[in-house]
Amino acid sequence: MKNSVVQSLHPAYFSMVMATGIVAIAAWFLEFKGISLILHYLNMAFYLALLAMLVARIFFHGKAIIADLLDYQRGPGYFTFIAGTAIVGNQLVIIENALFYAKILLWVALAAWVLITYSFFVVITIKENKPTLDKGINGAWLVIIVSTQAVSTLMSTLAPDQPFGEFSIFVAMAFYMVGAIMYIYIMSLIIYRLSFFSLKPDELGAPYWINMGAAAITTLAGSRLILNIDIDTPMGDFIPFLKGFTFFYWSASTWWIPLMLILGSWRHLFKKVPLPISPQVITWDTGAWSSPWECTRFVLFYFQKH
Amino acid sequence: MKNSVVQSLHPAYFSMVMATGIVAIAAWFLEFKGISLILHYLNMAFYLALLAMLVARIFFHGKAIIADLLDYQRGPGYFTFIAGTAIVGNQLVIIENALFYAKILLWVALAAWVLITYSFFVVITIKENKPTLDKGINGAWLVIIVSTQAVSTLMSTLAPDQPFGEFSIFVAMAFYMVGAIMYIYIMSLIIYRLSFFSLKPDELGAPYWINMGAAAITTLAGSRLILNIDIDTPMGDFIPFLKGFTFFYWSASTWWIPLMLILGSWRHLFKKVPLPISPQVITWDTGAWSSPWECTRFVLFYFQKH
Amino acid sequence: MKNSVVQSLHPAYFSMVMATGIVAIAAWFLEFKGISLILHYLNMAFYLALLAMLVARIFFHGKAIIADLLDYQRGPGYFTFIAGTAIVGNQLVIIENALFYAKILLWVALAAWVLITYSFFVVITIKENKPTLDKGINGAWLVIIVSTQAVSTLMSTLAPDQPFGEFSIFVAMAFYMVGAIMYIYIMSLIIYRLSFFSLKPDELGAPYWINMGAAAITTLAGSRLILNIDIDTPMGDFIPFLKGFTFFYWSASTWWIPLMLILGSWRHLFKKVPLPISPQVITWDTGAWSSPWECTRFVLFYFQKH
Numbered sequence: 073m074k075n076s077v078v079q080s081l082h083p084a085y086f087s088m089v090m091a092t093g094i095v096a097i098a099a100w101f102l103e104f105k106g107i108s109l110i111l112h113y114l115n116m117a118f119y120l121a122l123l124a125m126l127v128a129r130i131f132f133h134g135k136a137i138i139a140d141l142l143d144y145q146r147g148p149g150y151f152t153f154i155a156g157t158a159i160v161g162n163q164l165v166i167i168e169n170a171l172f173y174a175k176i177l178l179w180v181a182l183a184a185w186v187l188i189t190y191s192f193f194v195v196i197t198i199k200e201n202k203p204t205l206d207k208g209i210n211g212a213w214l215v216i217i218v219s220t221q222a223v224s225t226l227m228s229t230l231a232p233d234q235p236f237g238e239f240s241i242f243v244a245m246a247f248y249m250v251g252a253i254m255y256i257y258i259m260s261l262i263i264y265r266l267s268f269f270s271l272k273p274d275e276l277g278a279p280y281w282i283n284m285g286a287a288a289i290t291t292l293a294g295s296r297l298i299l300n301i302d303i304d305t306p307m308g309d310f311i312p313f314l315k316g317f318t319f320f321y322w323s324a325s326t327w328w329i330p331l332m333l334i335l336g337s338w339r340h341l342f343k344k345v346p347l348p349i350s351p352q353v354i355t356w357d358t359g360a361w362s363s364p365w366e367c368t369r370f371v372l373f374y375f376q377k378h
Numbered sequence: 379m380k381n382s383v384v385q386s387l388h389p390a391y392f393s394m395v396m397a398t399g400i401v402a403i404a405a406w407f408l409e410f411k412g413i414s415l416i417l418h419y420l421n422m423a424f425y426l427a428l429l430a431m432l433v434a435r436i437f438f439h440g441k442a443i444i445a446d447l448l449d450y451q452r453g454p455g456y457f458t459f460i461a462g463t464a465i466v467g468n469q470l471v472i473i474e475n476a477l478f479y480a481k482i483l484l485w486v487a488l489a490a491w492v493l494i495t496y497s498f499f500v501v502i503t504i505k506e507n508k509p510t511l512d513k514g515i516n517g518a519w520l521v522i523i524v525s526t527q528a529v530s531t532l533m534s535t536l537a538p539d540q541p542f543g544e545f546s547i548f549v550a551m552a553f554y555m556v557g558a559i560m561y562i563y564i565m566s567l568i569i570y571r572l573s574f575f576s577l578k579p580d581e582l583g584a585p586y587w588i589n590m591g592a593a594a595i596t597t598l599a600g601s602r603l604i605l606n607i608d609i610d611t612p613m614g615d616f617i618p619f620l621k622g623f624t625f626f627y628w629s630a631s632t633w634w635i636p637l638m639l640i641l642g643s644w645r646h647l648f649k650k651v652p653l654p655i656s657p658q659v660i661t662w663d664t665g666a667w668s669s670p671w672e673c674t675r676f677v678l679f680y681f682q683k684h
Numbered sequence: 685m686k687n688s689v690v691q692s693l694h695p696a697y698f699s700m701v702m703a704t705g706i707v708a709i710a711a712w713f714l715e716f717k718g719i720s721l722i723l724h725y726l727n728m729a730f731y732l733a734l735l736a737m738l739v740a741r742i743f744f745h746g747k748a749i750i751a752d753l754l755d756y757q758r759g760p761g762y763f764t765f766i767a768g769t770a771i772v773g774n775q776l777v778i779i780e781n782a783l784f785y786a787k788i789l790l791w792v793a794l795a796a797w798v799l800i801t802y803s804f805f806v807v808i809t810i811k812e813n814k815p816t817l818d819k820g821i822n823g824a825w826l827v828i829i830v831s832t833q834a835v836s837t838l839m840s841t842l843a844p845d846q847p848f849g850e851f852s853i854f855v856a857m858a859f860y861m862v863g864a865i866m867y868i869y870i871m872s873l874i875i876y877r878l879s880f881f882s883l884k885p886d887e888l889g890a891p892y893w894i895n896m897g898a899a900a901i902t903t904l905a906g907s908r909l910i911l912n913i914d915i916d917t918p919m920g921d922f923i924p925f926l927k928g929f930t931f932f933y934w935s936a937s938t939w940w941i942p943l944m945l946i947l948g949s950w951r952h953l954f955k956k957v958p959l960p961i962s963p964q965v966i967t968w969d970t971g972a973w974s975s976p977w978e979c980t981r982f983v984l985f986y987f988q989k990h
């Protein structure tokens with residue numbers, strides 16, 4: 073039985089790690105340090121268990137790994153591994169100041185980003201039978217952006233402690249920019265899909281919360297860059313642009329909140345779609361609260377500065 | 379008969395208020411104060427008459443109100459109410475310095491923006507039978523952006539007189555950014571539609587002038603922000619970004635002018651599509667002149683500063 | 685026979701001029717001055733020969749000229765004439781400091797830009813039978829952006845020597861911005877096409893390298909603006925935005941490099957598509973090397989400044 077769990081493991085399971093980590097970090101900043109520490113250790117256990125299962129799956133169920141990669145619904149799930157790794161890295165820095173382990177996770181996340189990003193885009197380009205837009209795209213595609221920005225966030229957070237700190241900031245900014253342009257590409261397709269192809273209530277699943285989450289983490293990555301850039305280096309010249317551009321994504325993110333709340337209510341209250349117990353539902357619940365929270369923190373932080 | 383006029387009132391009729399208001403304001407700046415005042419009072423009469431009809435329609439013809447909202451061609455028309463309200467508010471500030479009434483209109487426009495924007499996007503997402511892109515989208519969708527930027531413009535114009543002026547600027551900037559990102563989303567779809575789906579001459583109606591108008595009002599909203607931000611507040615940090623980003627939309631807007639003139643000539647001269655007498659035609663005529671005018675004013679203003 | 689060559693001349697032949705010119709300029713900066721001069725003179729010969737053929741084609745084969753313009757595959761080829769002209773202009777400035785001839789080429793490129801850009805967009809809008817996205821779009825559409833940015837580059841390079849230098853910078857910046865927004869529009873469509881429509885190996889031709897090239901020349905145009913703006917003029921206010929925005933396109937461009945290398949290998953090694961001898965193949969080969977080179981030079985330049 074254990075074997076079949078590994079074989080059918082949904083690649084998006086690392087979204088549980090993402091969600092738990094985001095809550096652990098938020099709790100830490102809110103000074104709920106007990107809860108934060110429990111979630112922090114729990115999440116490292118989740119991460120290691122899922123990692124072990126993923127490695128076992130790669131060794132023993134290579135075909136299932138490839139089949140998932142070829143699937144437009146399951147394929148983007150692999151990006152949750154990158155984001156989960158980077159978020160555990162962030163926990164280690166923020167909660168434990170464990171820079172050494174955080175750096176290892178940064179390298180793991182970076183290697184996974186290169187491998188997964190290019191495998192995914194090569195596969196969807198050369199695949200022979202492709203679904204139409206309405207069957208192919210969903211909010212889960214935005215995890216591509218979330219993972220890119222999560223790598224950027226961890227990299228810029230670690231930059232001040234790196235021997236090549238300025239170069240780290242440079243690379244972190246390039247990741248931020250790649251995430252930013254992909255947000256526009258993918259969101260254009262999602263808006264096209266939502267507006268011009270019929271959407272069944274059960275298709276409006278948790279992944280669409282990532283509409284908001286993707287812009288929220290872009291905001292976070294931009295804020296971290298602004299905080300970690302040394303203004304006396306040439307990178308300092310980019311701060312005015314980063315402030316405006318980050319605000320642009322913050323606004324785009326905030327716009328979605330009421331729409332998602334209304335569509336979520338419609339789905340559960342009027343269409344009686346049950347709240348499923350799945351990895352996604354956890355992202356849903358915590359995403360629903362942590363994204364606006366992150367955004368509000370951004371605004372509060374902003375006005376504090378005054 | 380009056381009743382059937384109310385029942386079938388096209389929601390886009392407020393475009394007449396938009397057009398008249400834009401001309402009234404332009405005439406005021408050009409020192410044609412007599413003409414400006416006539417248009418100003420005339421427009422308030424238009425606005426109040428249309429508002430009365432809209433309210434009557436909501437009370438007595440709720441089904442027609444909903445049917446229009448569900449229609450991809452007529453639905454975006456509701457956004458002209460938001461933009462019309464904000465433009466009358468601008469008239470009141472610029473021509474009469476009547477800040478109290480302008481603030482009331484700002485609150486009306488804001489409430490309408492929230493209600494109409496989210497109703498529209500909820501409806502087009504959950505609707506069961508959706509048209510294909512070529513039947514569904516047209517230039518009128520860009521009124522979504524125009525209305526967002528019109529609210530931003532009125533809000534930043536009123537900000538220096540508000541008790542929470544800096545917060546008003548903050549919200550006005552968020553509206554500007556939301557309008558800016560939606561311009562990219564919707565324009566990508568419009569370019570896809572124009573380039574890859576056949577377009578009959580009578581489909582190339584007045585709404586396509588809004589291609590230009592939407593970027594022009596984004597330019598205007600950006601310029602107003604730049605002028606109304608107090609550079610000694612934290613918002614002052616956003617000025618360099620706003621200058622560049624606003625110039626980006628000014629360029630995008632200007633690019634469309636020759637294309638629209640050529641396509642308009644083709645439509646009227648070669649394909650003999652008559653110039654219809656409709657609310658749209660007024661937007662066409664005044665849009666055709668006021669958008670380039672607004673853009674040119676931006677450039678002149680810019681070089682004056684030197 | 686000469687006649688039939690002229691009649692069937694592919695409008696994209698000027699890509700040979702683009703490619704040779706880019707290599708000539710790169711060789712000059714790398715201090716391979718002998719090779720650079722040979723390529724420089726060779727390229728002017730290519731340019732004049734192709735120009736003569738184009739003029740002959742316009743006079744004697746007007747129908748073929750129009751037929752190409754109406755074709756979604758061949759039509760965008762005309763934009764290579766604009767880019768080729770601007771690149772020869774750049775050669776003249778950089779290698780010979782021949783400002784007078786460079787200015788003539790700038791005016792030729794500008795006139796061609798107006799004529800070709802608006803003809804192309806009018807034609808694809810009013811055309812009755814349009815192909816679907818997968819048959820209609822390909823990387824060649826990005827030459828629209830390349831040509832716009834090539835004009836911007838030549839214009840800002842010549843600006844310091846113009847009587848209306850500041851106005852030249854202003855127009856060059858508007859071209860840069862138009863190219864920048866069109867990059868987003870067209871790239872959204874290309875990503876949609878690559879991800880959701882099946883792609884045969886022979887369709888993944890050289891034009892897709894322009895994915896990278898278009899962002900690379902946007903980077904170049906932005907860098908030239910930054911270098912040529914006089915910071916004591918009002919245009920100086922735009923430098924912070926230009927730095928960030930140019931970095932945005934540099935990042936977008938760099939992201940494509942590994943993807944293009946993998947897809948190119950797949951095409952040639954696994955699918956055995958032969959490397960054809962065509963004007964495109966030259967852009968392929970040189971584009972493959974000169975775009976990353978230009979990008980790397982940008983980064984090196986950047987860190988030098990420190």
